[in-house]
Amino acid sequence: MSTKIADIIDAIHFISSDPDGESEAFLSLSGGKIHYRSSYTEDFETVPDDIDDETKYLPIPHKNDLDLGLALVFEFVAERCPSAEDEVRAMFRKRGAYSRFKDWAERHDLLDDWYRFEEEMTFKAVSQWCIAITKSLF
DSSP: OOOOHHHHHHHHHHHHTOTTSOOEEEEETTTOOEEEESTTTTTTOOOOTTTTOTTTEEEOOOGGGGTOSHHHHHHHHHHHOGGGHHHHHHHTTSTTHHHHHHHHHHHTTOHHHHHHHHHHHHHHHHHHHHHHHHHHHO
16 A cells, blocks of 8 residues: 555545535555545545445544644644743634634744644654554554
8 A cells, every 4th residue: 555645634634624524534455545525525536335444444534633733733832932822722712713823823923833833743643643553454
């Protein structure tokens, strides 16, 4: 099986961006292809009939399953601007929090740092997930 880590990251972003939480992605254990099941993909992909067979397809995790959601934001703030932890936590008590957080990061000249941190931590978490599933399969 050969799959690019970037493809897995793209799949995580896809399913994690679904506001209804109904999108799914599956990694074929035989060929490494990623299949998507979502109301957004019905027009361009048909998933295999046996997609729910975990001996053949592995569900791709949501970013929150890898602590890449809110936990990542708070980790970044704790490292880069600990004095703003209460302010940032308050942002996440209402809808539109990520937009407000990115505005805040830009005002504090931290937006590029945030994107770099998010990318590095995502790569690290997905790499660890891949290692864990490889060990459990073989």
